[in-house]
Amino acid sequence: MTTVRIIERGRVDLLGEGLFWSAADDALLWTDIIGQRVNRLFPATGRVESWETDGAAGWIIGRESGGFMAGIGRSITRVTLDPPTFETLADIPGEPESNRVNDAVADARGRLWLGTMPFSCDEPVGTFYRFEKGALTRAAPDAYTIPNGPAIDPEGRFVLHTDSALGVIFRYPLEDGVLGTREPFITFEDGWGSPDGMTFDAEGYLWVACWGASCVTRFAPDGTVDRRIALPASQITNCTFGGDGLDRLYVTSAANGVDEELGGALFELDPGCKGLPPCLYRD
Template identity: 35%
Template sequence: MTDTAQQPRPCWSDRLELGEGVRWFDGRLVLVDILAGRLLQAPDDGGAVPGAALREVLRLPVPLGAVAPLADRPGWWVAAAGTGICLLSPDGVLDWLARPEDATPLPTRMNDGVADPHGRFWAGSMAYDATEDAGSLYRVGPDGSVTRVLDGITVPNGPAFTADGTVMYLADSARGVIRRYSVDAFSGALGTPEPFATIGHGAPDGMAVDRNGSLWVAVWGAGAVHRYREDGTLDRVVPVPAAQPAGVCLGGPDGRTLFVTSARVGLDEPGPLDGAVFALPVDTPGPPASSFRRAEAA
Protein backbone atom coordinates (compact mmCIF):
# COMPACT_ATOMS: atom_id res chain seq x y z
CA MET A 1 0.00 0.00 0.00
CA THR A 2 2.84 2.42 0.81
CA ASP A 3 4.23 3.64 -2.51
CA THR A 4 7.96 4.29 -2.41
CA ALA A 5 8.56 3.77 -6.13
CA GLN A 6 8.26 7.48 -6.86
CA GLN A 7 8.85 10.23 -4.35
CA PRO A 8 7.28 13.70 -4.61
CA ARG A 9 9.92 16.16 -5.81
CA PRO A 10 10.23 19.73 -4.48
CA CYS A 11 9.31 22.18 -7.21
CA TRP A 12 10.49 25.65 -6.29
CA SER A 13 12.80 27.42 -3.88
CA ASP A 14 10.01 28.75 -1.62
CA ARG A 15 9.44 27.40 1.89
CA LEU A 16 5.99 28.56 2.98
CA GLU A 17 4.78 29.17 6.50
CA LEU A 18 1.39 27.56 5.84
CA GLY A 19 1.00 26.58 2.20
CA GLU A 20 -2.55 25.52 1.34
CA GLY A 21 -5.45 26.20 -1.04
CA VAL A 22 -3.54 24.79 -4.02
CA ARG A 23 -5.53 24.66 -7.28
CA TRP A 24 -4.87 24.31 -11.01
CA PHE A 25 -6.76 27.05 -12.87
CA ASP A 26 -6.57 27.60 -16.62
CA GLY A 27 -3.08 26.20 -17.05
CA ARG A 28 -1.60 27.72 -13.91
CA LEU A 29 -0.95 26.56 -10.39
CA VAL A 30 -2.27 28.90 -7.69
CA LEU A 31 -1.90 28.55 -3.92
CA VAL A 32 -1.85 30.58 -0.72
CA ASP A 33 0.41 31.11 2.27
CA ILE A 34 -2.44 31.47 4.74
CA LEU A 35 -1.04 33.36 7.72
CA ALA A 36 1.06 35.65 5.54
CA GLY A 37 -2.01 36.57 3.46
CA ARG A 38 -0.19 35.80 0.20
CA LEU A 39 -1.71 34.62 -3.08
CA LEU A 40 0.98 32.87 -5.13
CA GLN A 41 1.32 31.50 -8.64
CA ALA A 42 3.82 29.03 -10.05
CA PRO A 43 6.10 30.20 -12.85
CA ASP A 44 5.70 28.93 -16.41
CA ASP A 45 3.07 26.22 -16.73
CA GLY A 46 3.42 24.92 -13.18
CA GLY A 47 6.38 22.68 -13.98
CA ALA A 48 9.35 22.57 -11.64
CA VAL A 49 12.06 25.07 -12.55
CA PRO A 50 15.29 24.56 -10.55
CA GLY A 51 15.96 27.57 -8.34
CA ALA A 52 12.84 29.42 -9.47
CA ALA A 53 10.46 31.01 -6.99
CA LEU A 54 6.72 31.31 -6.82
CA ARG A 55 5.34 34.67 -7.97
CA GLU A 56 3.39 36.76 -5.48
CA VAL A 57 0.12 37.80 -7.11
CA LEU A 58 -1.39 39.63 -4.12
CA ARG A 59 -0.60 40.19 -0.46
CA LEU A 60 -3.51 40.91 1.88
CA PRO A 61 -3.49 42.51 5.34
CA VAL A 62 -5.44 39.50 6.69
CA PRO A 63 -4.94 35.71 6.53
CA LEU A 64 -5.90 34.20 3.17
CA GLY A 65 -7.36 30.68 3.31
CA ALA A 66 -8.22 29.95 -0.32
CA VAL A 67 -9.40 31.54 -3.56
CA ALA A 68 -11.30 30.70 -6.74
CA PRO A 69 -11.37 32.82 -9.90
CA LEU A 70 -14.50 34.70 -10.88
CA ALA A 71 -15.88 33.35 -14.13
CA ASP A 72 -15.72 35.88 -16.99
CA ARG A 73 -13.79 38.42 -14.88
CA PRO A 74 -10.07 37.87 -15.51
CA GLY A 75 -7.87 38.76 -12.57
CA TRP A 76 -10.72 38.74 -10.04
CA TRP A 77 -11.07 36.23 -7.23
CA VAL A 78 -13.49 35.18 -4.53
CA ALA A 79 -11.56 34.56 -1.33
CA ALA A 80 -11.92 33.05 2.11
CA ALA A 81 -9.96 35.71 3.98
CA GLY A 82 -9.73 37.20 7.45
CA THR A 83 -13.10 36.67 9.12
CA GLY A 84 -15.22 36.24 6.01
CA ILE A 85 -15.65 36.10 2.26
CA CYS A 86 -14.62 38.83 -0.15
CA LEU A 87 -14.04 39.59 -3.79
CA LEU A 88 -10.48 40.52 -4.73
CA SER A 89 -9.79 42.90 -7.59
CA PRO A 90 -6.63 42.56 -9.71
CA ASP A 91 -5.01 45.35 -7.69
CA GLY A 92 -5.84 43.75 -4.33
CA VAL A 93 -8.89 45.77 -3.26
CA LEU A 94 -11.14 43.75 -0.93
CA ASP A 95 -14.92 43.93 -1.47
CA TRP A 96 -16.45 42.09 1.49
CA LEU A 97 -19.54 39.96 0.85
CA ALA A 98 -19.83 39.08 4.54
CA ARG A 99 -17.66 38.79 7.64
CA PRO A 100 -19.65 36.33 9.77
CA GLU A 101 -16.71 35.40 11.99
CA ASP A 102 -16.60 38.97 13.36
CA ALA A 103 -19.48 37.98 15.62
CA THR A 104 -17.82 34.95 17.20
CA PRO A 105 -16.66 35.10 20.86
CA LEU A 106 -13.22 33.65 19.99
CA PRO A 107 -10.54 34.93 17.63
CA THR A 108 -11.23 33.02 14.42
CA ARG A 109 -10.20 33.05 10.78
CA MET A 110 -11.24 31.54 7.49
CA ASN A 111 -9.45 28.39 6.40
CA ASP A 112 -9.67 26.16 3.30
CA GLY A 113 -12.23 26.71 0.54
CA VAL A 114 -13.13 25.77 -3.03
CA ALA A 115 -15.64 26.45 -5.80
CA ASP A 116 -17.91 23.52 -6.67
CA PRO A 117 -18.77 22.43 -10.25
CA HIS A 118 -22.04 24.39 -10.05
CA GLY A 119 -20.19 27.66 -9.44
CA ARG A 120 -20.81 28.09 -5.70
CA PHE A 121 -17.93 28.82 -3.30
CA TRP A 122 -17.53 26.96 -0.01
CA ALA A 123 -15.16 27.79 2.83
CA GLY A 124 -14.56 26.81 6.44
CA SER A 125 -13.59 28.77 9.53
CA MET A 126 -11.68 27.84 12.68
CA ALA A 127 -10.47 29.34 15.94
CA TYR A 128 -6.83 30.37 15.94
CA ASP A 129 -6.25 28.06 18.91
CA ALA A 130 -8.37 25.26 17.37
CA THR A 131 -11.00 25.46 20.12
CA GLU A 132 -13.27 22.44 19.86
CA ASP A 133 -16.44 22.93 17.77
CA ALA A 134 -15.66 26.61 17.06
CA GLY A 135 -15.49 26.18 13.28
CA SER A 136 -18.17 26.46 10.60
CA LEU A 137 -18.69 25.83 6.90
CA TYR A 138 -20.11 28.57 4.66
CA ARG A 139 -21.65 28.47 1.19
CA VAL A 140 -21.52 31.47 -1.14
CA GLY A 141 -24.33 31.55 -3.69
CA PRO A 142 -24.27 33.15 -7.15
CA ASP A 143 -26.09 36.18 -5.73
CA GLY A 144 -23.21 36.76 -3.31
CA SER A 145 -25.15 35.57 -0.27
CA VAL A 146 -23.05 33.88 2.43
CA THR A 147 -24.83 31.13 4.39
CA ARG A 148 -23.54 29.12 7.34
CA VAL A 149 -24.45 25.54 6.42
CA LEU A 150 -22.56 23.59 9.13
CA ASP A 151 -21.23 24.38 12.58
CA GLY A 152 -19.74 22.40 15.45
CA ILE A 153 -16.57 21.64 13.44
CA THR A 154 -13.19 22.15 15.05
CA VAL A 155 -10.84 22.52 12.07
CA PRO A 156 -12.68 22.15 8.73
CA ASN A 157 -10.54 21.30 5.69
CA GLY A 158 -11.52 20.78 2.11
CA PRO A 159 -14.20 20.69 1.04
CA ALA A 160 -13.62 18.59 -2.07
CA PHE A 161 -16.27 17.77 -4.67
CA THR A 162 -16.80 15.00 -7.17
CA ALA A 163 -16.68 16.02 -10.84
CA ASP A 164 -20.49 16.25 -11.07
CA GLY A 165 -20.78 18.25 -7.84
CA THR A 166 -23.23 15.83 -6.22
CA VAL A 167 -20.89 14.67 -3.43
CA MET A 168 -18.82 16.76 -1.01
CA TYR A 169 -16.05 15.52 1.27
CA LEU A 170 -15.22 17.54 4.36
CA ALA A 171 -12.47 16.84 6.88
CA ASP A 172 -12.62 17.76 10.54
CA SER A 173 -8.87 17.67 10.97
CA ALA A 174 -8.73 17.91 14.75
CA ARG A 175 -10.93 14.80 15.05
CA GLY A 176 -9.11 12.90 12.32
CA VAL A 177 -12.32 12.24 10.38
CA ILE A 178 -13.56 12.76 6.82
CA ARG A 179 -17.30 12.90 6.18
CA ARG A 180 -19.21 12.62 2.92
CA TYR A 181 -22.34 14.62 2.06
CA SER A 182 -24.74 14.50 -0.85
CA VAL A 183 -25.26 17.92 -2.47
CA ASP A 184 -28.43 19.12 -4.13
CA ALA A 185 -27.38 20.46 -7.53
CA PHE A 186 -30.03 23.20 -7.60
CA SER A 187 -29.95 24.57 -4.05
CA GLY A 188 -26.58 23.42 -2.69
CA ALA A 189 -28.35 21.87 0.30
CA LEU A 190 -26.36 19.16 2.05
CA GLY A 191 -27.64 15.71 2.87
CA THR A 192 -27.03 13.75 6.05
CA PRO A 193 -23.29 13.29 6.72
CA GLU A 194 -21.84 9.81 6.29
CA PRO A 195 -18.54 8.71 7.83
CA PHE A 196 -16.01 8.13 5.06
CA ALA A 197 -12.58 7.65 6.64
CA THR A 198 -10.80 8.03 9.97
CA ILE A 199 -7.08 8.74 10.18
CA GLY A 200 -5.34 7.54 13.32
CA HIS A 201 -1.84 8.95 12.73
CA GLY A 202 -1.80 12.55 11.61
CA ALA A 203 -4.77 14.68 10.56
CA PRO A 204 -6.64 14.91 7.25
CA ASP A 205 -6.07 18.29 5.66
CA GLY A 206 -6.51 19.45 2.05
CA MET A 207 -8.24 17.05 -0.37
CA ALA A 208 -8.93 16.50 -4.08
CA VAL A 209 -11.07 14.03 -6.05
CA ASP A 210 -9.81 12.38 -9.26
CA ARG A 211 -11.87 11.37 -12.29
CA ASN A 212 -12.34 7.86 -10.93
CA GLY A 213 -13.90 9.26 -7.77
CA SER A 214 -10.92 8.47 -5.55
CA LEU A 215 -10.06 10.99 -2.84
CA TRP A 216 -6.51 12.26 -2.30
CA VAL A 217 -5.83 13.59 1.22
CA ALA A 218 -2.84 15.48 2.63
CA VAL A 219 -2.13 14.04 6.07
CA TRP A 220 -0.78 16.74 8.36
CA GLY A 221 1.78 15.53 10.89
CA ALA A 222 2.30 12.17 9.16
CA GLY A 223 4.50 13.19 6.24
CA ALA A 224 2.20 11.44 3.78
CA VAL A 225 -0.61 11.72 1.25
CA HIS A 226 -3.37 9.08 1.21
CA ARG A 227 -5.65 8.00 -1.62
CA TYR A 228 -9.03 6.46 -0.80
CA ARG A 229 -11.38 4.65 -3.13
CA GLU A 230 -15.04 5.69 -3.33
CA ASP A 231 -15.94 3.07 -0.73
CA GLY A 232 -13.49 4.57 1.79
CA THR A 233 -10.81 1.90 1.33
CA LEU A 234 -7.28 3.23 1.67
CA ASP A 235 -5.41 2.06 -1.44
CA ARG A 236 -2.28 4.20 -1.61
CA VAL A 237 0.05 5.96 0.84
CA VAL A 238 2.68 8.28 -0.63
CA PRO A 239 5.45 9.43 1.74
CA VAL A 240 6.21 13.16 1.54
CA PRO A 241 9.60 14.53 2.69
CA ALA A 242 7.93 17.18 4.86
CA ALA A 243 6.32 16.73 8.27
CA GLN A 244 3.14 18.69 7.57
CA PRO A 245 1.57 18.13 4.14
CA ALA A 246 -1.29 20.59 4.00
CA GLY A 247 -2.92 20.75 0.57
CA VAL A 248 -3.27 18.70 -2.61
CA CYS A 249 -4.54 19.19 -6.14
CA LEU A 250 -4.41 17.39 -9.45
CA GLY A 251 -3.15 19.51 -12.31
CA GLY A 252 -0.53 19.92 -14.98
CA PRO A 253 -1.26 19.97 -18.72
CA ASP A 254 -2.86 16.50 -18.61
CA GLY A 255 -4.22 16.66 -15.05
CA ARG A 256 -1.92 13.83 -13.98
CA THR A 257 0.37 15.71 -11.61
CA LEU A 258 -0.37 15.62 -7.90
CA PHE A 259 0.80 18.86 -6.28
CA VAL A 260 1.30 18.84 -2.52
CA THR A 261 1.83 21.90 -0.31
CA SER A 262 3.36 21.79 3.16
CA ALA A 263 3.91 24.01 6.19
CA ARG A 264 6.69 25.09 8.54
CA VAL A 265 4.45 26.72 11.14
CA GLY A 266 4.62 25.09 14.57
CA LEU A 267 7.79 23.11 13.91
CA ASP A 268 10.60 23.71 16.42
CA GLU A 269 13.26 22.65 13.93
CA PRO A 270 11.91 22.70 10.36
CA GLY A 271 13.71 20.46 7.93
CA PRO A 272 15.06 21.68 4.59
CA LEU A 273 11.88 20.66 2.72
CA ASP A 274 9.27 21.68 5.29
CA GLY A 275 7.14 24.37 3.65
CA ALA A 276 8.00 23.25 0.12
CA VAL A 277 5.61 22.51 -2.72
CA PHE A 278 5.98 19.04 -4.24
CA ALA A 279 4.88 17.29 -7.42
CA LEU A 280 4.30 13.64 -8.26
CA PRO A 281 3.02 12.01 -11.47
CA VAL A 282 -0.13 9.92 -10.95
CA ASP A 283 -2.12 7.58 -13.17
CA THR A 284 -5.61 9.14 -12.95
CA PRO A 285 -6.19 12.81 -13.78
CA GLY A 286 -8.36 15.23 -11.89
CA PRO A 287 -11.16 17.36 -13.32
CA PRO A 288 -10.47 21.07 -13.95
CA ALA A 289 -10.81 23.28 -10.89
CA SER A 290 -14.05 25.25 -10.84
CA SER A 291 -14.64 29.01 -10.90
CA PHE A 292 -17.10 31.03 -8.84
CA ARG A 293 -19.98 32.07 -11.09
CA ARG A 294 -21.60 35.18 -9.73
CA ALA A 295 -24.90 36.34 -11.18
CA GLU A 296 -24.63 39.66 -12.97
CA ALA A 297 -27.63 41.05 -11.09
CA ALA A 298 -26.01 40.38 -7.69
Protein backbone atom coordinates in the same frame (compact mmCIF):
# COMPACT_ATOMS: atom_id res chain seq x y z
CA MET B 1 8.27 4.84 -7.50
CA THR B 2 6.54 8.21 -7.63
CA THR B 3 8.68 11.19 -8.61
CA VAL B 4 8.55 14.05 -6.09
CA ARG B 5 9.92 17.44 -7.13
CA ILE B 6 10.50 20.41 -4.85
CA ILE B 7 9.51 23.74 -6.41
CA GLU B 8 12.42 26.14 -6.08
CA ARG B 9 11.53 29.60 -4.75
CA GLY B 10 12.76 32.25 -2.38
CA ARG B 11 10.67 31.38 0.68
CA VAL B 12 8.69 28.62 2.35
CA ASP B 13 5.10 28.80 3.61
CA LEU B 14 4.40 29.06 7.30
CA LEU B 15 1.07 27.38 6.52
CA GLY B 16 0.61 26.60 2.84
CA GLU B 17 -3.01 26.00 1.75
CA GLY B 18 -5.75 26.94 -0.71
CA LEU B 19 -4.35 25.34 -3.89
CA PHE B 20 -6.07 26.17 -7.20
CA TRP B 21 -5.06 25.39 -10.80
CA SER B 22 -5.90 28.26 -13.16
CA ALA B 23 -6.18 26.91 -16.69
CA ALA B 24 -6.72 30.47 -17.97
CA ASP B 25 -3.26 31.45 -16.73
CA ASP B 26 -1.52 28.06 -16.96
CA ALA B 27 -0.60 28.74 -13.36
CA LEU B 28 -0.92 27.31 -9.89
CA LEU B 29 -2.18 29.55 -7.10
CA TRP B 30 -2.04 28.91 -3.39
CA THR B 31 -1.97 30.77 -0.09
CA ASP B 32 0.15 31.03 3.03
CA ILE B 33 -2.41 31.43 5.80
CA ILE B 34 -0.12 32.52 8.62
CA GLY B 35 2.30 34.30 6.29
CA GLN B 36 -0.68 36.24 4.86
CA ARG B 37 0.23 35.78 1.22
CA VAL B 38 -1.19 34.71 -2.14
CA ASN B 39 1.31 32.91 -4.39
CA ARG B 40 1.38 32.06 -8.09
CA LEU B 41 3.61 29.57 -9.93
CA PHE B 42 4.01 29.37 -13.70
CA PRO B 43 5.23 25.78 -14.14
CA ALA B 44 6.37 26.35 -17.73
CA THR B 45 9.01 28.83 -16.60
CA GLY B 46 9.31 28.16 -12.88
CA ARG B 47 8.50 31.80 -12.10
CA VAL B 48 6.89 32.36 -8.69
CA GLU B 49 5.11 35.55 -7.65
CA SER B 50 3.78 36.48 -4.21
CA TRP B 51 1.50 39.18 -2.80
CA GLU B 52 0.81 40.19 0.79
CA THR B 53 -2.75 40.18 2.11
CA ASP B 54 -4.21 42.13 5.02
CA GLY B 55 -5.24 39.02 6.93
CA ALA B 56 -4.94 35.26 7.10
CA ALA B 57 -5.29 33.99 3.51
CA GLY B 58 -7.28 30.77 3.66
CA TRP B 59 -7.95 30.02 -0.02
CA ILE B 60 -8.11 31.36 -3.57
CA ILE B 61 -10.47 30.13 -6.31
CA GLY B 62 -11.04 31.28 -9.90
CA ARG B 63 -14.06 33.37 -10.97
CA GLU B 64 -15.98 32.44 -14.11
CA SER B 65 -16.00 36.11 -15.15
CA GLY B 66 -12.24 36.48 -14.61
CA GLY B 67 -9.93 36.98 -11.67
CA PHE B 68 -10.34 35.16 -8.40
CA MET B 69 -12.21 34.89 -5.13
CA ALA B 70 -10.31 34.56 -1.87
CA GLY B 71 -10.99 34.03 1.80
CA ILE B 72 -9.00 36.55 3.83
CA GLY B 73 -9.41 37.00 7.56
CA ARG B 74 -13.17 36.74 8.13
CA SER B 75 -14.08 38.08 4.69
CA ILE B 76 -14.73 36.94 1.14
CA THR B 77 -12.66 39.00 -1.27
CA ARG B 78 -12.57 39.58 -5.02
CA VAL B 79 -9.01 39.47 -6.34
CA THR B 80 -7.20 40.43 -9.50
CA LEU B 81 -3.46 39.91 -9.79
CA ASP B 82 -2.54 41.82 -12.95
CA PRO B 83 -2.42 44.42 -11.43
CA PRO B 84 -3.05 43.18 -7.85
CA THR B 85 -6.29 44.42 -6.28
CA PHE B 86 -8.20 43.03 -3.29
CA GLU B 87 -11.86 44.07 -2.82
CA THR B 88 -13.89 42.81 0.14
CA LEU B 89 -17.29 41.56 -1.04
CA ALA B 90 -18.71 40.17 2.19
CA ASP B 91 -17.74 40.04 5.83
CA ILE B 92 -18.81 36.81 7.49
CA PRO B 93 -21.27 37.94 10.20
CA GLY B 94 -21.27 36.65 13.75
CA GLU B 95 -17.76 35.25 13.64
CA PRO B 96 -15.65 35.94 16.74
CA GLU B 97 -12.46 37.93 16.21
CA SER B 98 -10.53 34.81 17.15
CA ASN B 99 -11.83 33.01 14.02
CA ARG B 100 -10.63 33.00 10.42
CA VAL B 101 -11.52 31.36 7.11
CA ASN B 102 -9.97 28.01 6.26
CA ASP B 103 -10.23 26.11 2.98
CA ALA B 104 -12.97 26.24 0.34
CA VAL B 105 -14.11 24.73 -2.96
CA ALA B 106 -16.42 25.72 -5.80
CA ASP B 107 -19.04 23.33 -7.17
CA ALA B 108 -20.33 22.83 -10.72
CA ARG B 109 -23.07 25.44 -10.21
CA GLY B 110 -20.56 28.08 -9.22
CA ARG B 111 -21.25 28.10 -5.49
CA LEU B 112 -18.50 28.33 -2.87
CA TRP B 113 -18.36 26.04 0.16
CA LEU B 114 -16.10 27.32 2.93
CA GLY B 115 -15.35 26.84 6.60
CA THR B 116 -14.24 29.03 9.48
CA MET B 117 -12.19 28.05 12.50
CA PRO B 118 -10.44 29.50 15.58
CA PHE B 119 -6.81 30.58 15.27
CA SER B 120 -6.20 28.50 18.40
CA CYS B 121 -7.35 25.27 16.67
CA ASP B 122 -8.82 24.03 19.96
CA GLU B 123 -12.54 24.90 20.10
CA PRO B 124 -15.51 23.74 17.98
CA VAL B 125 -16.59 27.27 17.09
CA GLY B 126 -16.12 27.05 13.31
CA THR B 127 -18.95 27.07 10.79
CA PHE B 128 -19.54 25.61 7.32
CA TYR B 129 -20.96 28.15 4.83
CA ARG B 130 -22.28 28.38 1.27
CA PHE B 131 -21.61 31.54 -0.74
CA GLU B 132 -23.78 31.90 -3.84
CA LYS B 133 -24.20 34.99 -6.04
CA GLY B 134 -23.03 37.26 -3.27
CA ALA B 135 -25.20 35.71 -0.54
CA LEU B 136 -23.69 33.89 2.43
CA THR B 137 -25.69 31.11 4.11
CA ARG B 138 -24.85 28.70 6.90
CA ALA B 139 -24.69 25.40 5.05
CA ALA B 140 -24.88 22.98 7.99
CA PRO B 141 -25.64 23.13 11.73
CA ASP B 142 -22.46 21.27 12.68
CA ALA B 143 -19.67 23.03 14.57
CA TYR B 144 -16.05 22.59 13.47
CA THR B 145 -12.69 22.96 15.20
CA ILE B 146 -10.42 22.64 12.12
CA PRO B 147 -12.59 22.47 8.95
CA ASN B 148 -10.70 21.22 5.92
CA GLY B 149 -11.32 19.96 2.43
CA PRO B 150 -13.97 20.50 1.26
CA ALA B 151 -14.35 18.42 -1.90
CA ILE B 152 -17.28 17.67 -4.24
CA ASP B 153 -17.50 14.16 -5.69
CA PRO B 154 -17.32 14.03 -9.52
CA GLU B 155 -21.06 13.39 -9.88
CA GLY B 156 -21.97 16.27 -7.56
CA ARG B 157 -23.89 14.01 -5.18
CA PHE B 158 -21.87 14.64 -2.02
CA VAL B 159 -19.80 17.29 -0.29
CA LEU B 160 -16.92 15.89 1.73
CA HIS B 161 -15.72 18.02 4.63
CA THR B 162 -13.15 17.25 7.28
CA ASP B 163 -12.72 18.17 10.90
CA SER B 164 -9.01 17.57 11.24
CA ALA B 165 -9.25 17.80 15.03
CA LEU B 166 -11.52 14.72 15.03
CA GLY B 167 -9.58 12.85 12.34
CA VAL B 168 -12.78 12.29 10.38
CA ILE B 169 -13.81 13.04 6.79
CA PHE B 170 -17.57 13.59 6.79
CA ARG B 171 -19.91 13.22 3.84
CA TYR B 172 -22.98 15.40 3.25
CA PRO B 173 -25.60 14.45 0.64
CA LEU B 174 -26.01 17.39 -1.76
CA GLU B 175 -29.25 18.18 -3.58
CA ASP B 176 -30.16 21.53 -5.17
CA GLY B 177 -27.55 23.34 -3.11
CA VAL B 178 -28.83 21.99 0.20
CA LEU B 179 -26.81 19.66 2.42
CA GLY B 180 -28.37 16.66 4.11
CA THR B 181 -27.25 15.21 7.42
CA ARG B 182 -23.54 14.50 7.58
CA GLU B 183 -22.18 11.04 8.25
CA PRO B 184 -18.62 9.80 8.83
CA PHE B 185 -17.05 8.61 5.58
CA ILE B 186 -13.40 7.97 6.49
CA THR B 187 -12.12 7.82 10.07
CA PHE B 188 -8.35 8.06 10.25
CA GLU B 189 -6.52 5.34 12.13
CA ASP B 190 -3.43 5.69 14.32
CA GLY B 191 -0.42 6.44 12.18
CA TRP B 192 -2.42 7.99 9.33
CA GLY B 193 -1.93 11.56 10.54
CA SER B 194 -4.85 14.01 10.39
CA PRO B 195 -6.91 14.53 7.23
CA ASP B 196 -6.36 18.01 5.78
CA GLY B 197 -7.01 19.33 2.25
CA MET B 198 -8.30 16.92 -0.40
CA THR B 199 -9.32 16.56 -4.04
CA PHE B 200 -10.83 13.97 -6.38
CA ASP B 201 -9.12 12.53 -9.43
CA ALA B 202 -10.82 11.66 -12.73
CA GLU B 203 -11.32 8.05 -11.62
CA GLY B 204 -13.38 9.11 -8.59
CA TYR B 205 -10.63 8.38 -6.06
CA LEU B 206 -10.01 10.85 -3.23
CA TRP B 207 -6.55 12.28 -2.52
CA VAL B 208 -6.02 13.55 1.03
CA ALA B 209 -3.15 15.56 2.50
CA CYS B 210 -2.15 13.84 5.74
CA TRP B 211 -0.93 16.32 8.35
CA GLY B 212 1.66 14.78 10.64
CA ALA B 213 2.17 11.68 8.49
CA SER B 214 4.47 12.99 5.74
CA CYS B 215 2.28 11.77 2.90
CA VAL B 216 -0.74 12.09 0.67
CA THR B 217 -3.14 9.14 0.65
CA ARG B 218 -5.40 8.00 -2.19
CA PHE B 219 -8.72 6.49 -1.09
CA ALA B 220 -10.99 4.34 -3.24
CA PRO B 221 -14.64 5.37 -3.73
CA ASP B 222 -15.64 3.03 -0.89
CA GLY B 223 -13.27 4.82 1.51
CA THR B 224 -10.56 2.16 1.66
CA VAL B 225 -6.88 3.04 1.29
CA ASP B 226 -5.57 2.61 -2.25
CA ARG B 227 -2.00 3.87 -1.81
CA ARG B 228 0.21 6.46 -0.16
CA ILE B 229 2.95 8.71 -1.49
CA ALA B 230 5.63 9.67 1.03
CA LEU B 231 6.86 13.27 1.15
CA PRO B 232 9.94 14.84 2.81
CA ALA B 233 7.94 17.07 5.17
CA SER B 234 5.66 16.16 8.06
CA GLN B 235 2.94 18.82 7.97
CA ILE B 236 1.22 18.15 4.64
CA THR B 237 -1.73 20.51 4.16
CA ASN B 238 -3.39 20.39 0.74
CA CYS B 239 -3.26 18.88 -2.73
CA THR B 240 -4.67 19.61 -6.18
CA PHE B 241 -4.13 18.51 -9.77
CA GLY B 242 -2.61 20.86 -12.32
CA GLY B 243 -0.56 21.13 -15.48
CA ASP B 244 -1.76 21.11 -19.08
CA GLY B 245 -3.00 17.53 -18.78
CA LEU B 246 -4.04 17.82 -15.12
CA ASP B 247 -1.56 15.01 -14.53
CA ARG B 248 0.60 16.76 -11.90
CA LEU B 249 -0.32 16.67 -8.22
CA TYR B 250 0.75 19.77 -6.32
CA VAL B 251 1.05 19.55 -2.55
CA THR B 252 1.53 22.27 0.07
CA SER B 253 3.08 21.96 3.52
CA ALA B 254 3.70 24.04 6.64
CA ALA B 255 6.89 25.28 8.29
CA ASN B 256 5.21 26.70 11.38
CA GLY B 257 5.96 24.63 14.48
CA VAL B 258 8.60 22.37 12.95
CA ASP B 259 12.33 22.55 12.36
CA GLU B 260 12.54 20.75 9.02
CA GLU B 261 14.60 21.52 5.96
CA LEU B 262 11.58 21.11 3.66
CA GLY B 263 8.77 22.16 5.96
CA GLY B 264 6.67 24.73 4.09
CA ALA B 265 7.86 23.57 0.67
CA LEU B 266 5.64 23.20 -2.39
CA PHE B 267 5.88 19.76 -4.00
CA GLU B 268 5.04 18.50 -7.48
CA LEU B 269 4.24 14.78 -7.85
CA ASP B 270 3.68 12.41 -10.75
CA PRO B 271 0.62 10.57 -9.38
CA GLY B 272 0.01 8.26 -12.34
CA CYS B 273 -3.52 9.56 -12.89
CA LYS B 274 -5.30 12.75 -13.92
CA GLY B 275 -7.44 15.22 -12.07
CA LEU B 276 -10.64 17.04 -12.94
CA PRO B 277 -10.88 20.67 -14.10
CA PRO B 278 -11.58 22.80 -11.03
CA CYS B 279 -14.94 24.53 -10.82
CA LEU B 280 -15.14 28.34 -10.78
CA TYR B 281 -17.19 30.78 -8.75
CA ARG B 282 -20.13 32.19 -10.74
CA ASP B 283 -21.26 35.75 -9.93
